[in-house]
Amino acid sequence: MNFIYPSKVLEAAVNEFATLPGIGQKTALRLVLHMLRQDSAALEAFGQTIIRLGTELKFCRICRNVCDGEICPICSDNHRDRNTICVVENIKDVMIIENTGQYRGVYHVLGGIISPMDGLGPSDLNINSLEDRLKSGEIKEIILALSATMEGDTTNFYLYRRLSAYNPLFSTLARGVSIGDELEYTDEITLGRSIVNRVPFNAS
Amino acid sequence: MNFIYPSKVLEAAVNEFATLPGIGQKTALRLVLHMLRQDSAALEAFGQTIIRLGTELKFCRICRNVCDGEICPICSDNHRDRNTICVVENIKDVMIIENTGQYRGVYHVLGGIISPMDGLGPSDLNINSLEDRLKSGEIKEIILALSATMEGDTTNFYLYRRLSAYNPLFSTLARGVSIGDELEYTDEITLGRSIVNRVPFNAS
Numbered sequence: 001m002n003f004i005y006p007s008k009v010l011e012a013a014v015n016e017f018a019t020l021p022g023i024g025q026k027t028a029l030r031l032v033l034h035m036l037r038q039d040s041a042a043l044e045a046f047g048q049t050i051i052r053l054g055t056e057l058k059f060c061r062i063c064r065n066v067c068d069g070e071i072c073p074i075c076s077d078n079h080r081d082r083n084t085i086c087v088v089e090n091i092k093d094v095m096i097i098e099n100t101g102q103y104r105g106v107y108h109v110l111g112g113i114i115s116p117m118d119g120l121g122p123s124d125l126n127i128n129s130l131e132d133r134l135k136s137g138e139i140k141e142i143i144l145a146l147s148a149t150m151e152g153d154t155t156n157f158y159l160y161r162r163l164s165a166y167n168p169l170f171s172t173l174a175r176g177v178s179i180g181d182e183l184e185y186t187d188e189i190t191l192g193r194s195i196v197n198r199v200p201f202n203a204s
Numbered sequence: 205m206n207f208i209y210p211s212k213v214l215e216a217a218v219n220e221f222a223t224l225p226g227i228g229q230k231t232a233l234r235l236v237l238h239m240l241r242q243d244s245a246a247l248e249a250f251g252q253t254i255i256r257l258g259t260e261l262k263f264c265r266i267c268r269n270v271c272d273g274e275i276c277p278i279c280s281d282n283h284r285d286r287n288t289i290c291v292v293e294n295i296k297d298v299m300i301i302e303n304t305g306q307y308r309g310v311y312h313v314l315g316g317i318i319s320p321m322d323g324l325g326p327s328d329l330n331i332n333s334l335e336d337r338l339k340s341g342e343i344k345e346i347i348l349a350l351s352a353t354m355e356g357d358t359t360n361f362y363l364y365r366r367l368s369a370y371n372p373l374f375s376t377l378a379r380g381v382s383i384g385d386e387l388e389y390t391d392e393i394t395l396g397r398s399i400v401n402r403v404p405f406n407a408s
Contacts, residue, residue: 003299006277007270009261013253020235031224032257033296040258049217051251053236054244057213066211066240073210092237095207128392 003029043167061132064109066091074098074106081105083140085133087159089113089147097145105143108133113146113155122158130159134166141169148175207233260329266312266337268330270295276303278310285309289337291363293317293351301349309347312337317350317359326362334363338370345373352379 003025005011010032017028035043059065060072063085067073074094075082084105089092094107110125133139144159146152160170176194177186186194207229209215214236221232239247247338263269264276269287271277278284278298288309292298298311314329337343348363350356364374380398381390 004302006264006295007261007272009253009256009272012271013257016250016253019309020240022231023235027226029296029299031227033294034225035254035257036261036295038258043258044255046220047253047255048249049213049220049251050239050254052213053217053239054247057211057240066214068211068213090237091240092211092233094210095233098208118300191270196391 027092035051062129063107064129065094065107079104083138084143085130085139085141086143087130087143088145089152093145096204105141110146110155113151114158115151122162125155127159127162130165131166134163134168137166139166141171144170148173266333267311268315268333269298269311283308287342288347289334289343289345290347290349291334292349293356297349309345314350314359317355318362319355326366328385330357331363331366335367335370338372341370343370343372345375348374348376352377 003014005014006081013032013035014025014028017023017031018025020028023031028080035046038046056068057066060067060075061070062075063072065072065074081104085108086097086103086105087108087110088097089110089112091109094109097103097107108130110127111129112120114120114122114125114126134142142159142163144156145157156172164170174197175190176197177183177191183191207218209218217230217236217239218232221227222229222237224232227235239250242250260272261343262271264271264279265274266279269277269278271278275286285308290301290307290309291311291312291314292301292318294313294315298313301307301311312330312334312336314331316324316329318324318326318329338346346367348360350359360376368374378401379394380401381387381395387395
């Protein structure tokens, strides 16, 4: 549905919103019309936060996570275990793992995974900087926390081949039945893997 | 789910997006992370369009539709029938009716409908400016194109009482079975109204 816009300013704003994933012209129009109820100071503030994403947001020199300074809060936290690096695909994965409260090591954000279909090779990812971190000899363990897909497995294999010369311990996330899930709704491959990789029962 | 953000700039942008209707924290984060793939020039352009909504967007002096100048493209179009005013609730309704290509008159945007539940009375709506237009004596017909709800009916009734002194012809949108709909899926009230308001069959 192509609307005839009564205003170029309105149309420009709708078109910008419609470039976002999952937002079409109709939703974009609804969002922009909602914003019109706000005063110009609120709209100025909204616009400025988007502009600042381009001008002020930085990427951590060590792990490539987003941050406001040179080094992200996680890398600069002295209480984190700097001998363990969790390798993730993107910034969101860092936030998701941090949210569990179960990890006290540091991260490395690859910025994607190897995917020939999308034209993404190892040189497009932050792998050189990961290798540099291993050269320091400080890193004892690398946790490969990538997607459980073919691309994720390919990337894991590539990283293992390239980085094993530095002798870290490699580990991956446990695959198994989700907590709260019933067996009948678990797919066969996950269930099979969870039997092979069974763990000692802890009754305490 | 409350994320721990690695950056205040990122967090501010996510919070702004999360104020929009139908967009929660998780969706807002997805949108902002998508935007991070763009360069700072693209983000500057996006931000500026939002700021311009507050600084450059105007409301038509005649019909209160949004526009870039003093008078909207519809009111300034000499080919439109200025004797017929279609009264609508909001800007979007103007765009939806324009999109049908079936209307050649002009509009008047009320900016809402009378709704005591939401604390909206006649004085909150653009009714004085509508009355001013009637005083010119030019207006022959007023089409009441408000929602078919109790609030819409209340507003129609209020407008009729207040403006009938100027002797325009009042009309409302036809209510009936949607084109393409089967009778069994049409609600009883609409179907009943469509029998009472049946129209001559035109075989040509």
